[in-house]
Amino acid sequence: MNHVVLFQRAAVAGITALALAGVLAAPALAAPRPEPVPFSAYTGVERIPETTDPAAAQAAADHWTPEAMRAAVQADGPAASVQAAAPTGLGPSAIPPVWRTQPKPATSGRPAAGAPAGPTTTRSAGPAPVAATTHLQAQVATTPTTGLPTVGALFFDVGPVHERCTGTVINTGSRNVIATAGHCLWNRLTSWLPATVMPTPVFVPGYHDGQSPYGKWTVKTRYYASAWRNNLNPDYDFGFIVLNDLNGKRVQDVVGGNAWRTDAGSSNSVEITGYPDNRDQPLQCFTSTQKYGSYASQLVFPCDNFHTGVSGSLLMQGFNSPAAGLGTAIASLGGYQEGGNTDNTSYAVLWNGSTATLINSAVNGQ
Incomplete structure (x- = not known):
């Protein structure tokens, strides 16, 4: 869901961009052992x-x-209560047009400039897809739960404000x-600042x-498409996070992982x-997409x-049961309007070859 309005509060409190750089070596995958792929092979x-320092x-x-x-x-509140005026000289007119205007989604499946490219040995994992449906339900009720092992909250601070998105473990080598x-x-912390x-x-x-x-679980590395970074292209509103080990274990070994396909x-x-x-x-x-x-x-x-916070949730085909809580991911909640501006209609980005390449780059680049 669109976070720009919520981030207004923290942006006025003085949030600045983080300067981040560095490249880590790429390990080989376990058996069956393919040739190691250097991260430099990806564009x-x-x-x-981030950090691998245990204390940090x-x-x-x-x-x-x-x-x-x-x-x-x-808590919900009027949008006007969190709208902040831009400081003098930093209004929309001072921001380059490329940062002010988000492009429309594409009507063709051709990759955009900045789409991920490189060695893609895994395009899908897990069971075969279930049969598609053409029926879209008029309105679908949601059910509060105590959570699924593979789905969690991503907590982060924007200045003094605690915020969150949703993350899901997927099957990878x-x-x-x-x-x-x-x-x-x-993303943009506010509508009058460039993305950061x-x-x-x-x-x-x-979590519940x-x-x-x-x-x-803390973050080791984050990955997203250059096509998203360049101008927030809604067709590339997906991202992947490599987590540090916890108590000597990988997250997928602790909670399991969901299959995925393109x-x-x-x-x-789907289940979401x-x-x-x-x-x-x-x-x-449980709903249907079109x-x-x-x-x-x-x-x-x-x-x-x-409501805002469900951003990043995965759309799951073939969700097997609440007990196991596993399915096959096909899309990320986001994209058009960053997932939607209302609480009852949402949008998602269908995973494609660019998504698979980005996943492969995360596995190989770590």
Whole structure:
């Protein structure tokens, strides 16, 4: 969901861009052992390394106490109450047009400038896709739950404000990758500032009511498409995070991982679990998708009460059962309007070859 309005408060408090750089070596995958792929083989990929220092990682996790996580629940309020005036000289007229205008989604499936490209040995993982459906339900109720092991809240601070997105563990050879929205990693803190890297989050799988049943996982590296960074192209509003180990284990070994696939088509029956920031439990929705207008990669679907915070939730085909809580990811909640400007109609970016390449770059680049 669109975070720009919520970020107005913290931007006025003096948030500045973080200067990040550096490249880490790429390890080989475990058996069957392919040839190592250097990260330099990829183009159209933005890579933000964080920290592997145990003390720094522990401090980041400790910051998110149960009280702090509960405080990330934002009460609804009039949009005008969080709209902030731009300081003198920093209004929209002072911002270059490329930062002021987000492009429309594409009507063709051709890659945009800055689309991820490079060695892609894995385009899909897990079970075969289920049969598609052409039926879109008029309105779909959501159900509060106590969470799923592979789905969690991404907590981050924007100045004094606690915020969050949603992240989900996906199956990869490295067993330490979660998926979210591109705008949860790179976005505008306010409508009158250029986009910048978002604050580093902490991932809490299965989060509910201040609890972290599977631990708090810190970030090693973040990945998103150059096509998203360049001008917030809504067809590339997906991102992936490599997590540090916790107590000597990879996150996928602790909570499991979801299958994923590309090019699933526009009509699908899906399950979605996300963390709206106006409540302290995740909401689960079973719904159907359809193509949004003439846009090639944009899906639209109804789910009640999907407030800001569900950004980055994955659309799951073949969700097997609430107990196991696993499915096959086909899309990220985001894209058009960064996922939607209303609580009952949402949008998602269909995963495609560029998504697969970005996942591969995260696995190989670590």
